[in-house]
Ligand SMILES: Nc1nc2c(ncn2[C@@H]2O[C@H](COP(=O)(O)OP(=O)(O)OP(=O)(O)O)[C@@H](O)[C@H]2O)c(=O)[nH]1
Ligand SMILES: Nc1ncnc2c1ncn2[C@@H]1O[C@H](COP(=O)(O)OP(=O)(O)OP(=O)(O)O)[C@@H](O)[C@H]1O
Ligand SMILES: [Mg+2]
């Protein structure tokens with residue numbers, strides 16, 4: 001990026017090339033420059049300098065950093081074909097002794113009792129651990145050490161996370177909320193994306209909802225459905241981490257299909273047998289360490305179909321209870 | 331000794347984050363101390379004491395707590411050295427959004443929480459704008475998407491900062507934060523001669539000097555008038 005060029009260019013011209021440049025001035029509580037940015041900085045009044053809350057040189061440095069960050073966000077993310085986890089130690093300090101290479105398109109489940117360390121394993125991946133977390137695990141991407149700068153720039157991290165909590169505190173409708181989220185990721189044609197997300201969320205949710213519903217009035221299942229569709233369509237991250245999506249009220253199979261999309265690497269902590277069998281492999285965690293790696297067998301896959309039948313049956317019964325039916329015949 | 335300034339709006343989670351970070355620092359074999367600056371009241375010192383962390387508290391009373399902070403930070407630093415700690419952390423409540431305790435060449439951390447509203451990053455001024463690290467807390471209470479929106483607002487206001495999510499209750503993310511606190515770059519011998527990152531309001535108005543009467547003729551010094559005739 002040629003800083004001198006940007007500095008001297010009339011701001012209107014800069015805006016035409018980089019519409020987000022105006023967001024920076026707005027976020028600082030400043031009116032957009034009428035001439036060039038250089039001219040703006042040179043002619044700041046004492047009051048404006050005070051209100052800026054930062055030295056002009058730092059202000060400019062922040063401005064350029066912002067332009068570069070947003071610029072690189074709109075670039076295509078690099079291809080990730082594999083993620084490797086090298087074992088560290090468990091809570092007792094014993095070696096885990098494993099190395100697992102996960103290929104694009106694979107789903108890996110993480111199972112184990114409460115408090116065993118499932119979330120910690122996901123946190124190791126999200127942090128791109130390099131032997132420097134309490135578990136001493138190491139993560140490699142495409143066989144090599146990951147870029148350390150990812151750690152502190154959420155927008156460049158190749159990892160998307162879907163976490164347990166689905167509450168909202170913002171006072172917005174579902175449509176407005178997804179729009180703000182899309183804008184914060186600088187996605188192209190946000191309006192189209194927003195409608196797609198609301199449509200897909202409705203396919204997952206038991207009860208349909210309208211885009212004009214305030215997010216704070218969505219039910220647990222509806223919020224979950226909205227967040228799953230949101231992660232699936234707004235995130236470009238090739239690695240998806242899921243910390244338990246089992247809550248009732250959504251179609252889990254469809255949810256997983258949406259999230260996995262094409263050629264993503266998915267790691268999912270779960271207590272649910274159906275989700276566990278949908279994975280290609282599952283890691284069994286005990287005492288903070290990976291105690292076992294089980295590949296889903298052909299027999300298990302067969303059983304999965306049975307489990308799904310059972311599940312469908314249960315869902316039907318749930319809907320009958322909901323609609324006021326009796327369960328004398330099941 | 332290493333020194334880190336931690337600031338942030340009231341109840342944003344500064345103490346919770348510092349407590350968890352100190353725990354992680356201990357696991358690395360580092361001993362930490364805390365100086366807490368507040369206005370009228372704080373119980374934070376008791377929380378630190380309970381965890382066996384050497385702590386010193388200072389109440390600014392009627393003064394802006396950040397002004398009080400700069401007047402006392404050098405002495406606090408010397409106190410920390412006497413305690414034999416490896417790292418001294420200052421916690422100050424940013425009650426006045428115009429002032430900030432951050433010092434050049436000293437790691438500056440601002441703690442804000444997800445519940446404070448998406449426009450808050452725009453409101454809190456130098457404390458956030460000049461921080462090296464922004465810690466966002468209370469992510470456990472909101473959805474992933476809401477966390478991302480909030481973080482992106484923070485990144486727009488301060489694009490050069492490292493943004494980290496820390497849960498003040500479970501401590502998730504505190505280990506990661508402690509790697510920045512433990513960095514050798516935060517090592518320093520003295521604060522004398524160092525300077526603030528951004529000046530605090532210098533000029534005084536008549537009300538600062540004890541004037542009570544209302545009306546233009548009683549106003550002197552640095553007076554700003556809002557535009558009530560236009561717009
Ligand atoms: N749910 C949740 N609560 C948190 C989190 N971090 C802090 N809290 C709670 O928020 C409240 C305020 O936290 P403190 O650490 O005392 O905040 P502070 O910034 O030190 O407050 P002052 O020093 O009084 O300005 C406490 O009840 C904490 O337990 C978090 O990540 N999640
Ligand atoms: N190998 C390890 N060494 C040290 N501490 C560990 C290790 N693995 C996990 N821990 C710690 O154990 C605690 C519990 O782990 P975690 O929260 O990941 O459990 P979980 O399996 O996700 O539980 P839940 O099912 O309740 O969500 C955490 O504080 C975590 O940091
Ligand atoms: Mg967990």
Ligand SMILES: [Mg+2]
Nearest residue numbers: 344345374421
């Ligand atoms: Mg506190």
Ligand SMILES: [Zn+2]
Nearest residue numbers: 394396426429
């Ligand atoms: Zn002040």
Ligand SMILES: [Zn+2]
Nearest residue numbers: 534535537538
């Ligand atoms: Zn005054």
